[in-house]
Each structure stands twice: as structure tokens, then as C-alpha cells.
Amino acid sequence: MSERAASVTPDETDEQDDDQHATTETELESEREAADSKPAPVTTGAEAVVRALENAGVEYAFGVQGGAIMPVYDALFDSDIYHVTMAHEQGASHAADAYGIVSGEPGVCLATSGPGATNLVTGIADADMDSDPMVALTGQVPTAFVGNDAFQETDTTGVTAPVTKDNTFSTDPDRVGTDVSEAFALAREGRPGPTLVDLPKDVTKSETEREPDGPAVPETYHVQERADPEIVAAAAERIENASRPVMLLGGGVIKGEASDVCREFAIDHEIPVITTMPGLGAFPEDHELSLEMAGMHGTGYANMAISLTDTLIAVGTRFDDRLTGGIETFAPDAEVIHVDIDPAEISKNIHADYPLVGDAGTVVSQLAEAVTESPRATKWRAQCQQWKSDYSMAYQTPDDAPVQPEFVVEALDEATSDQAIVTTGVGQHQMWACQYWTFTEPRTWVSSHGLGTMGYGLPAAIGARLAADDDQEVVCIDGDGSFLMTLQELSVAVRENLDITVAVLNNEYIGMVRQWQDAFFEGRHAASDYHWMPEFDKLAEAFGAQGFRIDEYDEVPDTIEEALAYDGPSVIDVHIDPAANVYPMVPSGGDNNLFALTEDQL
């Protein structure tokens, strides 16, 4: 990224990268071009802000205009950074978040002060829980007005302190560019996360000639790359002697680009692999060793294995309670080897017997070097396979019942390539996506894990689309309730002509709540019955997108094909069985081993 010179457009960079064997003449030409596009010197704080983004290689920014952020937009007007105007700032922060997940580089979102900034908060909090790299830039009232309850004033750094990796109230026009550069570096270094810079209008309007420093983290920030070799050696010995080993791969594996080393390690030593929900895609789910996802709605086989393992090799996971269930009953026989770049994650929820602080890829390579003998676990692997057939993830499609959601998810998966990106809202549909989509590649699963934000799916699809390769399909599997929360972003998908396919699994309920009410609240459907849902296919048409509707099984394959083939945003309103529920299920705080297969077992 750093080699991409300031304000050279991405196309020009590609040209420069490609012309290694170019003739002197074209070399000269591209030199001349580079000289022509040499950026004009910075004259204002706002230009310094934009220059900092350009220096960091930013291609897209998502946001909404407004009074206090206007100077920054004015400076963006002259930049090659493509600004995507969103319908709502929440959409901007989710789009930036998804952009960060798919590309690995921080997504950028902008908003004005006050309501603009507060509208970003949900997306920032979401990125914080999932450790996604993101930079949020917010306008602020002029410094002289700060603290006086001025028009559209909010204490943005105060509001966002608990949900950012770091935030800065920028007060000096000579520093403001560097503040943004630093925020950029902090967002992606070590454990990624969202950072925010609050930009008072007078600071961005003020004159300055100070070019921002390049992205660099502050001195007090330090990341440990390699784990303590002694603990690595001890952990390796433990692995060699394990009789029931399991690898648990979390989102950190994907963020740390450690999928390949983890795959190699598991396959070399024939260790069964479980992923967390953010870890989907870290290991190919169609591999024999894969037990897929564990946790509340994880597979029965993953939950059996995690309950009975004697050696848990956990990489890049923070042991969220949706994964662990009750702490007392989580992997109770296991010695835990925990690899994490954030020391504070070690022994926070689950005590690590072998704490390995460091970069996931580096540490797993260290382990790979140290483990010379594979664990003898033939019986264990056979047991895992047995569980896979005992608790296979199948479902019924009775002719007399409406379309089952699992069928739709599988049909979408079959109709798309392995590289296809899936985004979701939050609810039952999200769980069916986890369970019935076969994830094989990292950075193809974009969802709201830690915060569980309904409305995430569509704006995330927009961010993902812009970060994805052209030949990657982007599919949003949404719920009717979730879709309704941010569907105004369809206008953006239409305006930008983004090739996105949204499948709304419409049960006219906020289904996950209805499922819990049936299980734990005597079927009293308080405020979960959404029989007033609009017709989403028609709504899509109103926005200028392509609308489809599915009511019967035999419409499924053709409609999906048509929607995928449509070159632009399309929405399929899929009317599914309103009574369909997600199983297996571990009741909240329960024992993973006691997952219920039906409501009777809860």
C-alpha cells in the first residue's frame, strides 16, 4: 500500500507496476504522467485530511454530507478517492466495515457532527466487536463552540470512546493530517479495529501547509509478532501427546491472513477443525477434517468435539459466550493452547494453559516447526466422523409445507462460485446461512457477529461489492425485519449500479425472537409478528432495482439464476415457512454438549 504514491490513481499505479519490461519511451511517458498528477501542495486542514487518506491508498469512502464536515467534502471533490454517498450514516459505517473485512484494508466512513456522528455509532460498535479495520471521520462544530451545546454538537469522542480502538479530537490544523494517518495505521495494525478522528470545522477550514506524515502507529503502541519459544515448545509437546485434539479457528485467523498456515497444520497432523462464526472460511468446510461451526447454533458434531477434546488449539478467538455457552462446561477436559495477538484476550474468558501472544500466522508457523510428531488420534477422528453422520445437518422439505429456508440457502450456494461473498442481517436467516452455506475461502463471509446488528446485510453488501473482485458474486441473505431496517440503501446500490443479489428470507416474523418466544416465553409473540411487511419485490422495483418473488420450491432454481444473472441490484422476496426454526441450539449459557435438536429437547 505504502508504495502507492500520493494521489496517483489506482489505474496509474497498476500501469507502473506492470511496465517492468517497458521501453524507455513509455517509462518516460509514465514519469511525465506521474509528474503531471503530482498533487498540489496542501493548503488547508481539510486538504491535509484528504491527503492522509490518499497516502494510505484509500480508494473509496462512504458517507453523508453535512455542515461541519463540508470542508472535508470540498477537499474530497478534487481527489481521486471515490465517495459513495449513502442513504444513512449507519449504512456508511456498515459499508466501510464490510469493505475492511473483504479487502483487509481499513474502510473509511464520513459523517457530519451531531446526528451524522451518532448515526455512525452502530456501525463503529459493530466493527469494534468484530475487530474490523475502519476509519471514521466526523465533522465537529468549531472549537470555539465546543462545550456550549452548539447546533449539531455531540461529544463524539466521548460517545465513541467505548466502541473505538482509539479516537482523537483533532484541534490543530498542522496536526490534523497526521492524526488521520495515525488513525489509519492504528485501525489496521495488530488487532484491527475502528478508529475515529473528530474534525472541528475551524480546524479543517484553517490554512496549513503541513503535509501529513505517512501512516504510522504512535510510539506507545507495540505489537508482539512471535510467541515465547518456551511456551511454544511446551504447547508443541502437548499437541504431540494429545489423544483428542481439536483446532478452533476464529476471526483472527482470517484477519491475520493465517488461514493457509492453519490449514496446512491441521491437515499435516490430521487434527479436526472447528471454526467460530467469525472464523467461517478459515478452513474449507468441505474438507473431511472440518467439523464446521461450534456454539449456540453450531453443528452437533462441532459441539460434541469441543466438549470432549483434551487439547484445544484456539487461534484468534476471544471465546465469546455465544461460542462457549456456560464457561463451566466449555471444553472442560481440555488444556487450552491460545494464540492471540491481543494479550488481553488471553485468559479473559477461558484460562489459557499455553498462552501464545503473537501474530496468528507467525505463531502457528512456530508451532508447526516445533511439532515433530502428529498426535495419535485415529480413534478420535473416527469418533468425529461418527458424530458427523449422527448429527448430519439435513432438513425436511415436506410437500405440504411452504419453502424451507435451508433449501434456499443451499440453492444459492450451489448457484454461485466458491469465491462468492455472503453478507447477512441478524436472526434465523443468518444462522441458516452459517449452517447451510459451505464456506471454503477466507473473506467471503461478512456478517455482524459480536454486536448482532439487524440491518447490517444490505449496506455490508455495498461495501463488500466495492472491495470484491469483479467476478466475485455478492449475495445478501437477509431477514424481512433486518432488511426493513436499512433498505433505503437500495437507492445507493441502484445509483452505483452494484451487482448485488439480496435474498430476503421472508417469514413475516422477526423470526429469531419468535423462536425464543416459542421456546422460553410460552409462545407469547410480543411484538414479533410482522404481518405488515411490504412486498419486497415491488419495493425493489420502486427503487429501480430488479424484483423477484418465490413462493414455491419449483420457482427456486430459475429465480435465483435470473436474479444472479441480472447485472445490477436484485431483490428476491422469498416467502418461507414462517414456522421454520434453527436447530441445533444450545440455550444461552448452556452446555454445548447438550445442544437441542428439536424444541422438545430444550
Place this chain on the structure above:
Amino acid sequence: MTRERGLEGPPPEERETPAGRRNTQGIRIDPEVEATHEPRRTVISALVEHEPGVLSDVSGLFSRRQFNIESLTVGPTEDESRARITLVVEEPDPGIEQIKKQLRKLIPVVSVRELEPDAMRRELALIKVESDRPDQVAAVASMYDAKTVDSCPATATFEITGARQKIDAAIETFEQFGIREISRTGTTALARGTDETTGPSPAEATESTADEANHEPYQPADDD
């Protein structure tokens, strides 16, 4: 098109179950012994960038994460770009480890250290008492090395510095005269002798985290 019904392995009560258990702190335990760490009181000293907002970052972190904080003091140091925050906390060992690690994650925090039990710890109190019996009040004051900072016919105000227990004791003794008002600072502290209060730099700290993550033996920390 009816598909095979899956998910029909053994029901919960017929499944193989693990033998072990963890305590609420996530530590594997012998089912016979309920080993949990009891809270202990300790002093944590953090060197931070001397800039606006850092104190609120630190106090916000404590309230957000529900760490039990007894006192927090802050002031400048020998280096004018740095301030020292002294925290007295009462938590079980895993909580104390979390506090240190979470503090180190704040970007303006330069270093964090838990002080040895023998560290110098001082608190200051202003105690305003009724002065009906000036001689006796003066006698108690001198017993605790209290300095008179203000007096009038009705009240006398004393300044006491010392360990928390000494101040508690002084207050208790002054009570016989009638206390009108008390104002106390929290504890401030420095490591003894050549031992440095300033903890390891972030680089050194991350290297030592591995050891910290393996729980250190319990060390009671008495105030002096």
C-alpha cells in the same frame, strides 16, 4: 421432494459427557475443589501521556468493564509530557491481570505496573473537627502528626498524610470531638529504593504477558 431427516443422533441424556469442569474464571478445576481466586487489594501505577481525555479513558475503561476501583489519583511527573495515575483496585487475580492488560491497550498509556506490597503508599486527608475542647483536639492531632491548617473558635481543620489505615485511625479518634467534614485524596504511590515505579515499556510488557497470563502465586498486599 422430501429430504432425509437429519439431526437424529442420540438425545442429550444419552450422549457421552466430559468429566471435567471449569470455574467461573474459566480455569479447569478438580471437581472436588472449587478453586476460585478471592479478591485482593493492590496498587497499579500507570504512566500516561499528559493530555486531555486520558483520565476519562482510564476511568471509562474501569466502569465499562466493571472493575472494582477503590481509588484513583492523577498528577504530573518529573517529565512534563507524562502523568502518573495511581489506582487502588480490589479484584481476584485474573481480574487484576485483565486490568493491567486492558490499561496497556489504551493508546495514551505508556506503561503499567502493579506495585510490590512494600511500595510507599500515601493518602492525604483534611479533617474539620469541632473545637470545643481545643487541648484534647491538639493532643490527638499531634498523636497522628496532623498539621493544623485552619482554626476558628468553632472548628479546627487538620491535614494528615499517611497510609490509609493511619488516616482511618485518626478519623476514628477525632470522632469523639465531632467531625464536621472530611475530604480525602486517593492513594498515591511509588516503588521503594531503586526499584522503578514505571512499568515495562509496551514492548517489554507484551513479552512479559505470557508469564502474567500464567497466574502468579497469590501475594497479599498490606498497606503500610
